[in-house]
């Protein structure tokens with residue numbers, strides 16, 4: 001599901017130009033608006049020169065005086081000096097998507113030396129999945145997941161008798177988790193202790209959706225656009241750094257298992273009610289399943305968990321406590 005289209009952005013930018021530009025705006029045909037360049041001010045000698053052109057079809061701006069140019073939201077940023085986030089927020093509100101938090105001012109993190117995720121060799125004990133393991137994954141509808149990593153390859157660890165779920169960053173295996181295949185394995189997921197947790201599904205983040213949803217399970221995250229997994233419920237400094245460096249304007253929203261079914265999730269959210277700077281998603285009472293994956297399995301592939309729906313049901317502290325305690 002798309003939250004908005006390029007046309008929505010174009011209309012917003014065009015309207016903003018009419019709001020901002022103080023000189024005369026002359027339409028040239030259906031596609032172009034011509035006006036005095038607000039960036040360089042056009043020629044200093046001739047105040048009437050209008051060399052700035054906005055092209056609707058490509059939502060781009062070019063000025064023939066000094067070659068000033070920008071595209072999309074950046075046009076507004078260049079014209080006004082406003083913060084990208086504020087512009088995007090105004091846009092989202094104009095199409096009725098509410099964004100209530102602004103990411104905190106971010107300290108520049110020096111990545112010295114640059115983090116390198118290339119060094120992962122596939123160990124000998126990782127083998128191709130056999131038909132029984134494929135069947136287990138098919139039962140979880142994993143192969144139908146719309147937001148699974150591109151070229152996602154799962155393995156079977158013959159020594160640990162677990163399914164290996166690799167985590168990719170920039171197309172390379174950066175970390176992994178291993179899922180139990182036997183009833184006797186009481187711990188469902190294990191994580192390697194000797195390397196640093198990155199982020200599951202990081203490569204699948206869609207920049208145009210201004211939220212990143214942090215889910216508990218990999219097999220849940222692959223059914224949610226911009227759903228990621230961090231192998232826990234608290235972001236490590238490296239994970240936070242990865243997100244903030246690549247997606248500084250995205251809001252992180254935490255979506256745990258169904259708090260009406262899973263008491264651990266309920267307790268976790270209750271504890272975070274006073275302190276969390278993040279919004280938490282709360283499951284509506286009508287959901288009887290423990291998590292996203294189970295809901296989709298029980299409902300034959302029906303998937304209500306789009307970004308707009310999750311965002312609408314996510315709350316900051318204060319309201320979160322109110323909603324949480326009334327939902328039980």
Ligand SMILES: [Zn+2]
Nearest residue numbers: 037040063068
């Ligand atoms: Zn200019």
